[in-house]
Amino acid sequence: MNLKQQSVRGLPGVGPAKEHALAALGIHSIHDLLHYFPFRYEDRQIRPLAEWQDGARVTVRAVVSGNAIVRWRGPKSMLTARLRVDGQHLVLCTWFSQHYLKSRLTDGRLLIVTGRWDAKTQRIVAAETSFDVAEPRGGANGLLPVYRVNKEIGSRQIHQLIGKAIDLHADQLPDVLPYSLAKKYRLWNHRDAVVAMHRPRSAEDLRQARRCLAFEEFLLFQIQLHWFRMHRKESAGVARCVPDDAVDRFAGFLPAPLTNAQRRACMDILHDLQADRAMARLVQGDVGSGKTWVALFACYAAYLAGFQAALMAPTEILAEQHAREAERVLSSAGMSIGLLTGSVGSKARREILEGLACGAIHLVVGTHALLTEDVTFCNLGLIATDEQHRFGVSQRSALRSKGTSPDVLMLSATPIPRTLALAVYGDMDVSLLDELPKGRQPIxxxxxxxxxxxxxxxxxxxxxxxxxxxxxxxxxxxxxxxxxxxxxxxxxxxxxxxxxxxxxxxxxxxxxxxxxxxxxxxxxxxxxxxxxxxxxxxxxxxxxxxxxxxxxxxxxxxxxxxxxxxxxxxxxxxxxxxxxxxxxxxxxxxxxxxxxxxxQDGFRIAERDLELRGPGEFLGIRQSGLPQFAVGDIVQDQRIMSVARDEAAQLLASDSFWYSPATEALREAVQVPVEETVYRD
CATH class of the missing domain: 3.40.50.300 (P-loop containing nucleotide triphosphate hydrolases)
Structure with missing residues (x-):
C-alpha cells in the first residue's frame, strides 16, 4: 500500500488525540511522518569542561555532589545543585520550575544534563536532564534532531513516532530518482537519505542526506515549472494586432521620456502580445522605477488591438492613483478610463458596469471589486495586477476567467535577487526596471x-x-x-x-x-x-x-x-x-x-537582505508564493537548484521520460493540478 495513503492512525500508540495533534503539524500519513524532517540538530556530544564556550549549549555527564537546594520566589522555584564533572571540577547547575527533581538529585547520583554554560558564574542553566546515563539523547555521535512541535504533542513523542515509522515502514519508501541520475551525482537512495535525516550517524551522513533530498525536491519543482511553462507556450493564445510603432506612439503621450529600462520592458510586452501564446510576464522594478507607465503601455497596446484591459491594485488609494495617471496619459489617445472600487457609488458603479459590458470603457482600474460576478467585459484581452503578491491564485484566476485567454502582466515593487526569482518566478518571463527616471533625487x-x-x-x-x-x-x-x-x-x-x-x-x-x-x-x-x-x-x-x-x-x-x-x-x-x-x-x-x-540600489539591497535573513523571512512564505522546500535552501543550495533546472529541461525533452518505469515518481510532478502547485499562476 502507498505510504501516502496509510494514515498515521495505523502506527502503534496513535489514537484520535495524537492523530489530531499530528494533523495540526501537517502530518496525516505515514509518508508525511517519515518526511517530517528536523529543522535543526543539537550537538549533544559530551565534551570536557576545558572545551566549553561561554554562552554555549553543553551536554555533560556528571555526579551530584552534596544536597540540592530549592528556593522559591512566589509560585516559581529555583533548584540548585553542585555537579562534579570530568571527575574533578565542581560547577553549579540550576533548574527553573523543576523543584520536583530534588528527590532524585541525591549525593553521588550520576546524570546527564544539557544546558547553557555561564563561564563567569561557573553555572549550567539546565534545559534537559536524564538519569539514564548509558548514552545521551542523540546517540554516540551527539547529533540530536529537533522537530517543530505543538502543545498537544511534545518532542519526545515525535521522536518515538518517527522511530516507529522508520522501523516499520522505511523499507517501503520508493526511490524518486532514476538510477542513472543518482549515479551521475553520487546521490544516496531515497530510503537511506530519509533515515539519515532522522538518525544521522555523523555530520557527513547528514550532509549527504540533505544533498540527496534537496536535489530531489528541487528537481520535482523544476519539472513542474518547465512543464507549466511548456504547457503555457502551447496553450491557445490570441496574437494581438498591435502596430510595431506602438511604443513610440505611447511615448508621445508621456510628460517625460521613457528610460531605457522602461522601453525594453515595453518592447518585451509588445512582442508577447504579437505572439500567438498568452503573455505571462512579471515587471520587476525598484522603488520609483516607473512600473506604472509600463503597465499603462500594455493597456494601451491592448486598446490598439481592439481589446479591453483591467488593472487591479491592492488598495483603493493606489487604484485611484493609477486611474488618475491613466486619465492623464491615455485620455489623449482616445481611451475611456473607469475606476471601480468599493467606495464607488451605486449610480457610478452601474454606469461603469454598463460601459465594460458594451465595450465603451477601454481600461478599468480597480481593487477586489473587479472580482465580483456582476463585472463582465465585452472583450477583455489584458489583465495587469500591481503588487501582485498581495493577490492570491484564486483571485487572479477569477479575474482571468472574465476574458478569453487574456494576457497577464504582473508588477512587483520588491526587487528579488536572481537566485530567488529562479524559484519564485521560474514559470514566467521577467522584465527588469533597473534604472530610475532622470531628475529623481537621491534620498x-x-x-x-x-x-x-x-x-x-x-x-x-x-x-x-x-x-x-x-x-x-x-x-x-x-x-x-x-x-x-x-x-x-x-x-x-x-x-x-x-x-x-x-x-x-x-x-x-x-x-x-x-x-x-x-x-x-x-x-x-x-x-x-x-x-x-x-x-x-x-x-x-x-x-x-x-x-x-x-x-x-x-x-x-x-x-x-x-x-x-x-x-x-x-x-x-x-x-x-x-x-x-x-x-x-x-x-x-x-x-x-x-x-x-x-x-539606494534596490537589487543590491535585496541580495544583502537575502544573505542576512534567508529566503523564507525575506519574502514571507505565505505572502510571496515562495515554494516551501522541506530540506533545500534556495540560498545555500543555489548550485543544486541550477543543476536541477538543467536536468529537468533535459528530462522533459526526452521521450523515455514519459514511459520509463525509472521516471514514474518524477512524472507525478506533471500530473499535479495547476492550482495545487507551488508556482505562480
Whole structure:
C-alpha cells in the first residue's frame, strides 16, 4: 500500500488525540511522518569542561555532589545543585520550575544534563536532564534532531513516532530518482537519505542526506515549472494586432521620456502580445522605477488591438492613483478610463458596469471589486495586477476567467535577487526596471540611535515648518511584553506634544479599510502634515510634498522593507531624507543599517537582505508564493537548484521520460493540478 495513503492512525500508540495533534503539524500519513524532517540538530556530544564556550549549549555527564537546594520566589522555584564533572571540577547547575527533581538529585547520583554554560558564574542553566546515563539523547555521535512541535504533542513523542515509522515502514519508501541520475551525482537512495535525516550517524551522513533530498525536491519543482511553462507556450493564445510603432506612439503621450529600462520592458510586452501564446510576464522594478507607465503601455497596446484591459491594485488609494495617471496619459489617445472600487457609488458603479459590458470603457482600474460576478467585459484581452503578491491564485484566476485567454502582466515593487526569482518566478518571463527616471533625487539616509530621538524630531519640525510633510513609522501598535518596541501610540502621543501647531494623523492595520483610505487621502491632499503609521504605508501612496520619513526601531525591519519605506519620499523636486532610529545591538542589525547608508540600489539591497535573513523571512512564505522546500535552501543550495533546472529541461525533452518505469515518481510532478502547485499562476 502507498505510504501516502496509510494514515498515521495505523502506527502503534496513535489514537484520535495524537492523530489530531499530528494533523495540526501537517502530518496525516505515514509518508508525511517519515518526511517530517528536523529543522535543526543539537550537538549533544559530551565534551570536557576545558572545551566549553561561554554562552554555549553543553551536554555533560556528571555526579551530584552534596544536597540540592530549592528556593522559591512566589509560585516559581529555583533548584540548585553542585555537579562534579570530568571527575574533578565542581560547577553549579540550576533548574527553573523543576523543584520536583530534588528527590532524585541525591549525593553521588550520576546524570546527564544539557544546558547553557555561564563561564563567569561557573553555572549550567539546565534545559534537559536524564538519569539514564548509558548514552545521551542523540546517540554516540551527539547529533540530536529537533522537530517543530505543538502543545498537544511534545518532542519526545515525535521522536518515538518517527522511530516507529522508520522501523516499520522505511523499507517501503520508493526511490524518486532514476538510477542513472543518482549515479551521475553520487546521490544516496531515497530510503537511506530519509533515515539519515532522522538518525544521522555523523555530520557527513547528514550532509549527504540533505544533498540527496534537496536535489530531489528541487528537481520535482523544476519539472513542474518547465512543464507549466511548456504547457503555457502551447496553450491557445490570441496574437494581438498591435502596430510595431506602438511604443513610440505611447511615448508621445508621456510628460517625460521613457528610460531605457522602461522601453525594453515595453518592447518585451509588445512582442508577447504579437505572439500567438498568452503573455505571462512579471515587471520587476525598484522603488520609483516607473512600473506604472509600463503597465499603462500594455493597456494601451491592448486598446490598439481592439481589446479591453483591467488593472487591479491592492488598495483603493493606489487604484485611484493609477486611474488618475491613466486619465492623464491615455485620455489623449482616445481611451475611456473607469475606476471601480468599493467606495464607488451605486449610480457610478452601474454606469461603469454598463460601459465594460458594451465595450465603451477601454481600461478599468480597480481593487477586489473587479472580482465580483456582476463585472463582465465585452472583450477583455489584458489583465495587469500591481503588487501582485498581495493577490492570491484564486483571485487572479477569477479575474482571468472574465476574458478569453487574456494576457497577464504582473508588477512587483520588491526587487528579488536572481537566485530567488529562479524559484519564485521560474514559470514566467521577467522584465527588469533597473534604472530610475532622470531628475529623481537621491534620498539622504541618516542613522541615529534611540537616544538621539530629539534630534530627529527637531529635523522633522524644520521640514514641516518649511511646508513639507513627513511620515513617522513604527513596527508595532502596542507595547510588547517580549520585545522592547517603541509603540505606535506612544510615538503619536509624544509627537502630538513635540509638534504642536502641526496636524498629525494616525494610521495602522487594525483600522477599518474605509478609515485607512480616509486618512491616506487626507495626507495626500495636504490636510495632514505628519502621518504616524505602521508599515501600511509601505506601498501605494505617492505624496510628492513628503520629504522626510523617520523609522523607529529600524533594526526590527528587513532591509527590503526599509528600502520600500524609504521610497515613500523623494518623489518631488525637494531634497528628501530618511532617518533610521535604531538600537542596533547585534552584528546583523548593524549590517542592515550600514547597507541602507551605503546604497539606494534596490537589487543590491535585496541580495544583502537575502544573505542576512534567508529566503523564507525575506519574502514571507505565505505572502510571496515562495515554494516551501522541506530540506533545500534556495540560498545555500543555489548550485543544486541550477543543476536541477538543467536536468529537468533535459528530462522533459526526452521521450523515455514519459514511459520509463525509472521516471514514474518524477512524472507525478506533471500530473499535479495547476492550482495545487507551488508556482505562480
Amino acid at each position: 539622504e539616509t541618516i542613522a541615529l540611535s534611540k537616544h538621539q530621538e530629539a534630534q530627529a524630531i527637531r529635523f522633522i519640525r524644520r521640514e514641516l515648518a518649511a511646508g513639507r510633510q513627513a511620515y513617522i513609522v513604527t513596527p508595532a501598535i502596542e507595547q510588547s511584553e517580549t520585545v522592547d518596541f517603541t509603540a505606535l501610540l506612544d510615538v503619536f502621543d509624544k509627537l502630538s506634544e513635540e509638534l504642536v501647531g502641526f496636524r498629525l494623523g494616525l494610521l495602522h492595520g487594525k483600522m477599518a479599510a474605509d478609515e485607512k483610505d480616509r486618512i491616506m487621502r487626507a495626507f495626500r491632499d495636504g490636510e495632514i502634515d505628519a502621518l504616524v503609521a505602521t508599515t501600511v504605508i509601505e506601498v501605494g501612496i505617492d505624496v510628492k510634498n513628503a520629504t522626510v520619513i523617520a523609522i523607529y526601531n529600524a533594526e526590527r525591519f528587513g532591509l527590503a522593507q526599509l528600502h520600500q519605506l524609504r521610497g515613500r519620499v523623494g518623489r518631488g523636486s525637494h531634497k528628501s531624507y530618511c532617518i533610521l532610529l535604531s538600537e542596533a545591538n547585534n552584528e546583523t542589525a548593524h549590517a542592515r543599517i550600514q547597507t541602507m547608508l551605503d546604497t
